Amino acid sequence: MPKNPILQQILLITDGCSNEGTDPVYIAQAARDRGITTSVIGILDEGSLGDQGRREAQNIAEAGGGMCRIVRAADLSSTMQMVTRQSMQLTLHQVVNAELRELMGQDANGLPPETRAKVARMVETLGEEMPVQLALVIDVSASMSTKMPSVKEAIRDLEFGLGARVGRYELTVITYPGAREHAEIQKALAPGESVADAIGLIRPAGNTPTGPALDLAVKSILRAAERLDFTESRPQLDDSDEESGSMRHYVI
Amino acid sequence: MSSDFSIYDRHTQVGLAPLAPGCTLQGKWRGQVYQIMNRIGQGANGTVYLALRGDELVALKVAEDASALSLEHENLARLGTDAAGRRIGPRALEIDDLTLGNRTIPALSMEYVDGMSILDFVRERGVDWLPVLLLRISKLLSSLHERGYVFGDLKPANILFVRASAEARLIDFGGVTVQGQAVKEFTEMFDRAWWGFGSRKADSGYDVCACALLGIHVLGLVQKADVERLAQRAPAERRLWLLARLQDKQFRTPFLEILQQAVIGNYRDTRSFIQEVGKVLEDNPIVASAVQASAVTAVRKPARKRSQPWDVTDWGLLIAIIVFAITLVLLIWL
Numbered sequence: 001m002p003k004n005p006i007l008q009q010i011l012l013i014t015d016g017c018s019n020e021g022t023d024p025v026y027i028a029q030a031a032r033d034r035g036i037t038t039s040v041i042g043i044l045d046e047g048s049l050g051d052q053g054r055r056e057a058q059n060i061a062e063a064g065g066g067m068c069r070i071v072r073a074a075d076l077s078s079t080m081q082m083v084t085r086q087s088m089q090l091t092l093h094q095v096v097n098a099e100l101r102e103l104m105g106q107d108a109n110g111l112p113p114e115t116r117a118k119v120a121r122m123v124e125t126l127g128e129e130m131p132v133q134l135a136l137v138i139d140v141s142a143s144m145s146t147k148m149p150s151v152k153e154a155i156r157d158l159e160f161g162l163g164a165r166v167g168r169y170e171l172t173v174i175t176y177p178g179a180r181e182h183a184e185i186q187k188a189l190a191p192g193e194s195v196a197d198a199i200g201l202i203r204p205a206g207n208t209p210t211g212p213a214l215d216l217a218v219k220s221i222l223r224a225a226e227r228l229d230f231t232e233s234r235p236q237l238d239d240s241d242e243e244s245g246s247m248r249h250y251v252i
Numbered sequence: 253m254s255s256d257f258s259i260y261d262r263h264t265q266v267g268l269a270p271l272a273p274g275c276t277l278q279g280k281w282r283g284q285v286y287q288i289m290n291r292i293g294q295g296a297n298g299t300v301y302l303a304l305r306g307d308e309l310v311a312l313k314v315a316e317d318a319s320a321l322s323l324e325h326e327n328l329a330r331l332g333t334d335a336a337g338r339r340i341g342p343r344a345l346e347i348d349d350l351t352l353g354n355r356t357i358p359a360l361s362m363e364y365v366d367g368m369s370i371l372d373f374v375r376e377r378g379v380d381w382l383p384v385l386l387l388r389i390s391k392l393l394s395s396l397h398e399r400g401y402v403f404g405d406l407k408p409a410n411i412l413f414v415r416a417s418a419e420a421r422l423i424d425f426g427g428v429t430v431q432g433q434a435v436k437e438f439t440e441m442f443d444r445a446w447w448g449f450g451s452r453k454a455d456s457g458y459d460v461c462a463c464a465l466l467g468i469h470v471l472g473l474v475q476k477a478d479v480e481r482l483a484q485r486a487p488a489e490r491r492l493w494l495l496a497r498l499q500d501k502q503f504r505t506p507f508l509e510i511l512q513q514a515v516i517g518n519y520r521d522t523r524s525f526i527q528e529v530g531k532v533l534e535d536n537p538i539v540a541s542a543v544q545a546s547a548v549t550a551v552r553k554p555a556r557k558r559s560q561p562w563d564v565t566d567w568g569l570l571i572a573i574i575v576f577a578i579t580l581v582l583l584i585w586l
Contacts, residue, residue, distance in 0.1 A: 073480075074440070074480035075440065077443075078438055078439055078440055078443070082296060085436065089320075108319065112281055113318075114322075116318060116319060117322035117323055117325065117326045120322050120323045121326070123319065128433050128434065149484035150483045150484050153484060153485065153486065156487075157487075161434060161452050163451075164434035164451055164452045164453045165433075166432075
């Protein structure tokens with residue numbers, strides 16, 4: 001494991017299929033190679049997800065080493081927390097398993113269940129205490145408009161939930177399609193406020209550039225990771241940095 | 253187990269193919285053979301089947317996540333009984349990796365509890381039972397709290413009432429959280445933070461709040477449709493909506509008052525909640541006698557009934573005594 005470990009996670013929330021830019025499955029795979037896990041929540045209401053969208057969601061999660069859940073908008077709060085928590089643990093298990101394979105020639109699943117529980121207990125504690133960088137990638141194309149109020153509440157709720165963890169976190173929200181770009185980073189309007197309030201207009205355009213949006217998430221996570229120093233006991237609030245307003249979500 | 257599992261089937265499970273009734277699986281580590289009967293439950297993190305293990309009926313939980321399942325097994329084995337040996341959850345039998353053809357399926361086998369959900373129970377035997385049921389649930393919760401744990405995801409699908417004795421069992425230990433950490437799993441309708449009544453840090457008050465919200469749901473005051481509508485609102489608005497609903501005169505009872513206090517977080521600990529609910533039972537002779545009739549020791553016997561009006565038997569007895577006394581006096585006099 002790295003000396004100063006940070007869990008790096010992307011969570012994609014969409015109700016459709018990508019139709020512009022790089023293949024999101026490829027981006028998720030490339031992110032995974034750099035240690036970033038991608039999970040997907042597909043929103044089911046009013047059926048725009050379809051078989052194709054469902055399959056894509058599953059493929060992105062599989063390539064990204066994360067998990068995939070398809071739910072109704074009303075269940076977003078609990079699902080977002082569950083997927084975030086479980087994909088952090090999934091990532092840790094993957095790291096631990098790689099170590100175990102190196103040491104013993106088999107991963108935790110090759111161990112007897114009782115021993116496996118010990119590994120799982122350790123991973124659970126790490127998942128609760130390790131700092132995490134989370135990028136939420138949110139589809140704001142036209143079909144999402146009726147779901148946006150629920151999505152915003154779920155984001156606020158997730159911030160609340162992350163705040164209850166022992167470890168610190170940094171949350172970045174990326175929406176797509178953007179006004180000029182494929183995707184844009186959302187910043188909290190004022191310190192102490194939720195990024196959810198910053199998510200503005202729904203883009204009526206039919207474009208769904210999921211791949212480029214994931215790409216932006218990967219870049220912003222890697223960029224922020226260079227600046228972050230989670231070993232400090234106090235958050236480093238770097239207000240002069242215009243790149244990302246997400247540092248203020250940093251919680252001790 | 254009841255059909256109520258399906259009410260809360262919310263997550264489409266991806267990646268875990270269902271097991272067909274009749275198929276047999278063998279344990280890799282322990283060698284036990286399981287024959288699948290039928291599916292009895294489906295949650296976000298696994299599927300529960302009724303299965304035969306030898307000639308014993310068991311509940312078999314299979315899940316994608318072997319680690320989570322092994323933790324659940326550990327929790328159940330360690331916390332499934334209280335200090336006095338009373339059951340809180342089903343008896344954990346074993347955890348193993350089952351093989352079916354070339355598939356390996358992590359599975360946890362547990363004692364099969366022939367029970368019904370709180371919703372079915374109240375539908376069948378009447379809403380008068382609700383305080384008793386909540387009391388039993390909170391006693392189980394209290395036993396977890398005393399040992400430093402919080403149950404977390406309290407909801408109808410995670411509680412069973414044994415058909416014969418009406419004893420309560422918590423049946424999903426996957427969400428059990430160490431006090432002080434963030435609650436591992438929750439469901440909006442029963443989540444203190446979602447309703448804006450507090451944090452999602454695991455403390456005993458979290459479970460007490462969930463238990464009260466459960467009661468409010470069983471009374472029909474909060475339904476799934478309300479949650480879907482309120483999902484678009486901020487927690488502060490949800491809170492106001494719920495409080496207004498609880499204030500509605502047509503629903504107002506002393507019991508609801510207690511539930512409201514519990515939701516708000518006005519009870520110091522689980523014990524005080526249990527005490528308050530216990531008082532409702534003392535004041536409610538119908539339920540109290542029903543409970544006594546079911547010969548359940550868990551519930552305190554009602555105190556002497558104070559303001560009960562006299563019934564026919566009482567008056568008859570009194571008249572008989574007076575008549576007897578008068579006759580006696582007359583006999584001696586003459």
